[in-house]
Amino acid sequence: MADQYDVVIIGAGPGGYNAAIRAGQLGLKAVIVEKRSSKKLGGTCLNVGCIPSKALLHASELYEAAGKDFDKLGIGVGKLTLDLAQMLKQKDDAVEGLTKGVEFLMKKNKVDVVLGAGEIVAPGRVRVGERELQTKHIIIATGSDVTPLPGVDIDEERIVSSTGALSFASVPKHLVVIGGGVIGLELGSVWRRLGAEVTVVEFLDRILPGMDGEVSKQFQRILKKQGVNFKLSSKVTGAETLKTKVKLSVEPAAGGETEAIDCDAVLVCIGRRPHTEGLGLEKVGVKMDKRGIIETDRFKTSVDGIWAIGDCIHGPMLAHKAEDDGVACIELIAGKAGHVNYDAVPGVVYTYPEIASVGKTEEELKEAGVNYKVGKFPFAANSRAKTNHETDGFVKILADAETDRVLGCHIIGREAGELIAEAVLAIEFGGASEDIARTSHAHPTRSEAVRQAAMGVEGWTMQA
Ligand code: FAD
Ligand code: NAD
Numbered sequence: 001m002a003d004q005y006d007v008v009i010i011g012a013g014p015g016g017y018n019a020a021i022r023a024g025q026l027g028l029k030a031v032i033v034e035k036r037s038s039k040k041l042g043g044t045c046l047n048v049g050c051i052p053s054k055a056l057l058h059a060s061e062l063y064e065a066a067g068k069d070f071d072k073l074g075i076g077v078g079k080l081t082l083d084l085a086q087m088l089k090q091k092d093d094a095v096e097g098l099t100k101g102v103e104f105l106m107k108k109n110k111v112d113v114v115l116g117a118g119e120i121v122a123p124g125r126v127r128v129g130e131r132e133l134q135t136k137h138i139i140i141a142t143g144s145d146v147t148p149l150p151g152v153d154i155d156e157e158r159i160v161s162s163t164g165a166l167s168f169a170s171v172p173k174h175l176v177v178i179g180g181g182v183i184g185l186e187l188g189s190v191w192r193r194l195g196a197e198v199t200v201v202e203f204l205d206r207i208l209p210g211m212d213g214e215v216s217k218q219f220q221r222i223l224k225k226q227g228v229n230f231k232l233s234s235k236v237t238g239a240e241t242l243k244t245k246v247k248l249s250v251e252p253a254a255g256g257e258t259e260a261i262d263c264d265a266v267l268v269c270i271g272r273r274p275h276t277e278g279l280g281l282e283k284v285g286v287k288m289d290k291r292g293i294i295e296t297d298r299f300k301t302s303v304d305g306i307w308a309i310g311d312c313i314h315g316p317m318l319a320h321k322a323e324d325d326g327v328a329c330i331e332l333i334a335g336k337a338g339h340v341n342y343d344a345v346p347g348v349v350y351t352y353p354e355i356a357s358v359g360k361t362e363e364e365l366k367e368a369g370v371n372y373k374v375g376k377f378p379f380a381a382n383s384r385a386k387t388n389h390e391t392d393g394f395v396k397i398l399a400d401a402e403t404d405r406v407l408g409c410h411i412i413g414r415e416a417g418e419l420i421a422e423a424v425l426a427i428e429f430g431g432a433s434e435d436i437a438r439t440s441h442a443h444p445t446r447s448e449a450v451r452q453a454a455m456g457v458e459g460w461t462m463q464a
Helices: 014-025 043-048 050-068 084-108 182-193 213-226 319-333 362-367 383-387 416-428 433-437 447-457
Strands: 003-010 030-034 112-115 118-122 125-128 131-140 144-146 174-178 197-201 229-231 234-241 246-252 259-263 265-268 272-274 306-308 347-349 354-359 372-378 394-400 406-413
Touching (some): 003 319, 174 182, 182 197, 197 234, 213 406, 354 416, 372 447, 406 433, 416 447
Parallel strands (some): 003 030, 003 131, 131 306, 197 229
Antiparallel strands (some): 125 131, 246 259, 354 406, 372 394, 394 406
């Protein structure tokens, strides 16, 4: 007889495992299915995404600071050395610890785990190898995969995706990053700090498309100062792997003369696409758009009893968004009022300095014809940032000109990813810039720059 469940969740990433935990909490009999060959739970995020990349960003930032900044503070570290194998090991240890943590959470919340590839054979029926799971509800939480670039075949050794770029056995002399988005700038930063020459080839005329234009411009200047080379409005049309190097053909995006670039390694990161192959979606009639994104209405797919969340549906491909989708989806299944406010999902780029953003950009407000005010404050005028010699960047707050409601916040600066939380909360609570401006902020902290930017919306900044 087949196993009987209330909900079968396919995919154990942040979307799937948070849905599973919430299901357990609400007393639903749940099972999570995961096909990763390492048998580890946690999905892209814990295994080959957020966690290992942040482990390397942290370690490489300290390495660079030790070599370049410590002496200014009167700290001598002698001759700087890099033990790359150890740096990679501490990254793997972080992954191991957190993926074990997810296993523990499944046990604690009485969620069954089935290892193997799940296929939907019919609504209410999921096959995993020889086994069949019968259920009232199926949640597709299968995440996303690397978008391939024709003519540049990934071998995960010299031409790598983000996964290969988390484990280079030695520091490449020259790394070409194709795509000036989040992955390219984060992992490009890691290998530049460890000694690689890094060239970013970006199709558009700017990096980080989708981010506020002023942020993207200033950030590119900062990265250039750090030594990153940029080739904007350019496309890679082919790659030839030779004995000791890779030869890339690069053209202007609008077409024109081809240029050859020689390098030791290439990172392809031109975006990610939904991971839905082998799930049987076409057979059961689950509708997807042209890009393979599963179409949903409050997580319901076009087939009754089949739901989808996270990277494989519309919205930003972010772990915390997948997590919120998972919780809300289970709550809806359980008859509760599950809800996600997609206007208040922050995005963070974990470079140095960090970039953090929530809500609308200036470009979006202009395009929508919204009448808005801007408050801006530079870290060069923030006492904590000055004291710590970390003055790159600014805080920018966008508020509705009539109601003062906070519509967006964009930050470049050390720990911007932590600072953004109060702007997220302001947007979630429908707060005004004056609410932030009149809230006490500890001194001396970088968070005072957020308050000063909010004061700037009404023109009463005190410290700049
Ligand atoms: P995933 O995490 O992709 O999990 C889906 C799981 O489903 C996978 O484990 C897959 O093996 C499994 N699966 C697929 N098909 C089947 C099947 N048929 N049967 C069984 N199992 C299946 N986001 C952030 O918010 N912050 C970051 O700092 C960040 N850094 C990132 C760095 C990198 C290098 C990358 C690549 C991504 C990063 N992301 C980050 C994005 C984040 O990883 C994703 O948004 C998030 O993992 C999406 O969660 P998910 O649950 O939808 O899917
Ligand atoms: P991305 O969408 O952030 O950036 C891709 C970049 O490649 C864009 O700038 C795009 O214009 C460019 N591009 C597209 N085609 C190109 C081509 N042929 N030649 C040159 N450039 C080209 O995608 P990504 O960096 O691959 O990241 C994928 C996803 O993973 C993102 O959606 C992001 O949300 C998620 N992620 C998040 C974090 C984080 O939250 N810190 C970190 C890493 C990844």
